[in-house]
Amino acid sequence: MRFRNAAYAATMLLAVSGSACGDDAWTSLFDGRSLGDWKATAFGGGEEPTVVDGAIRIPPGADLNGVTWDGDFPRQGYELALEARRVDGNDFFCGLTFPVGENCCSLILGGWGGTITGLSCIDGRDAGDNETTDSMTFEKGRWYDVRVRVTSERIECLVDGAAIVDQETSNRRIDVRAEVIPSQPLGIATYATTGEARNLRWRPLPQP
Secondary structure, eight states: OOOSOHHHHHHHHHHHHTTTTOGGGOEESOOSSSOTTEEEOTTOSSOOOEEETTEEEEOOOSSEEEEEEOSOOOSSSEEEEEEEEEEEESSOSEEEEEEETTEEEEEEEEETTTTEEEEEOBTTBOTTSSTTOEEOOOOTTOOEEEEEEEOSSEEEEEETTEEEEEEEOTTOOBOOOGGGGGGOSSEEEEESEEEEEEEEEEEEOOOO
16 A cells, blocks of 8 residues: 555554554553443444453344443544454444544444445445445454554554555545444444454554
8 A cells, every 4th residue: 555645654654563652552442351441332222242252242233233432542643453253144243433533433344244344434425335445255253453543634444454444534524324423432333243352452653
């Protein structure tokens, strides 16, 4: 992937290597034993999320089900990381909502029947219908490494180290679908699917 801004490119390369802020800069968001500051999202319907074998398990809801972070979290200048997998079902197993300055956005993995990836929403268009829309095959039961990086200029998303989103945010309307508002500012949701998440953590990104 080619970055238009040289300073941003240098920042991202340092962040990827970990040399800019160090591996010890990560702050854990989940201890693997209890939900802690993760609360069941008020979507309505479905069983309560639980902790199973060191992971947050989100059972299928009537439509959506998920957890929302009830602690402190930055609005930009951060990298968010987790591992996620689809346990059962055929739709998105990771709808990751995260802050983007004063707004929020969602990274969708495995939506629209199981393969669509992208951001919801860019200028009012969701992950199935904007420039970030792509397709990826997700194996049931396999863990995927998910990274989201948010700066004042852009959103970058990676799965297993491969970039799937590089979205500029200047002069763009960033928001979430109305159904996902309860996930704000930071949450994980599934759609008619059982999903799991573990190793959730974040770290600050160095300033350009």
